[in-house]
Amino acid sequence: MRTIHREFYQFVTFSIMSMVGQSLFILADTFFIANGVGAQGLAALNIVLPVVNIISGLGWMFGVGGATQFAITKSQGMLDKANNHFTQTVVAASLIAILFTLLSQMFVDDILGFLGVTPALFEMSRSYFTILTLFTPLFILNNVFISFIRNDFNPRLAMIGMILGGIINIIFDYIFIYPMEMGLTGAAIATVFSPAVSLMICSFHFKYSRRTLAFQPIRLRFGSILATLRNGFSSFLNEFSSAFVMLIFNL
Incomplete structure (x- = not known):
């Protein structure tokens, strides 16, 4: 029983530390953009953030749903x-x-228009959006591997x-942003x-x-x-709700 309790608290602790750390890094990221790029850079970032949330949600949907199936089986x-x-x-x-990735690259302007971009923010938003969505597989697979590694007795490495x-x-x-002055790009x-x-760190698992x-x-x-998608849908919905709220505020 002690072993079960110890492993339970270990899993919970490492997961909480991961999420707190991630929140702090997002705060730092926003701080650098606000101070190094300016108000328009921050506004352009906010235009694209709903897409970032959806990408993250897709990753957690597959990751949490698949890892749950994996652990049960x-x-x-x-x-x-x-x-x-x-x-x-x-x-x-x-x-x-x-x-x-393919759809995002093909319909960049249409998607940004739907997200409410203004002419003043268009170029910066387009640059950030294009680069980020080009590497969508990295973001999604990272969330997938983190979820599976946690459920395979290695929450420390995931953290x-x-x-x-x-x-x-x-x-x-x-x-x-500062020495190289590359702005939002x-x-x-x-x-x-x-x-x-x-992902490189997770490969050591x-x-x-x-x-x-x-x-x-x-x-x-x-x-x-389908069972994986059902199990992970709540994780996607959590991210999607943030994306929806951000979209409404932007509009």
Whole structure:
């Protein structure tokens, strides 16, 4: 019982620390943009933020939903099936991320118009939006891997990945915005480094002694994918509600 309690509090503690750290990094990111780019830079960022929330929501929907399926199936002693959930989730999330990227790049101006961009903010918003959505797969897959690694006995590594990714984001924010004077374009590039570094850190999980997570030859089961989406939909809805509120405020 003590072991269960200890693991429970460990999982909760690392998850809370990850989210608090992520919130602080977003605050720092906003601070650099406000001071280094100015009021219009911050306004342009706010125009694009609903899309950022939706990308994050898609990642958590696949991540939380798939990791839940993985944990339940693994607890029933069906490790191969559990790892098939993992492989399916990664493949499905990757396909959605690629589709999202293609549509975003094709309809940049239409999407920004829907988000309420003004002529004064158009160029900055377009630059930030184009760079960020181009790397949608990194953001979505980062949330997927963090969710699975947490459920595979390694919440500490998931926390380290999120925190180090945020720190790198802050460092490059400063470099690109101040010394290099790249403005909001630099802020977007710095943001992309965050999931890239986090994914690199998460890859060390495959050398972890307690891991059970592994890729398998893909066997697509649409019922399983639907179950993943159902389990993770509340996580998506949480991010989507933030996107919706931000959109209404912007309009």
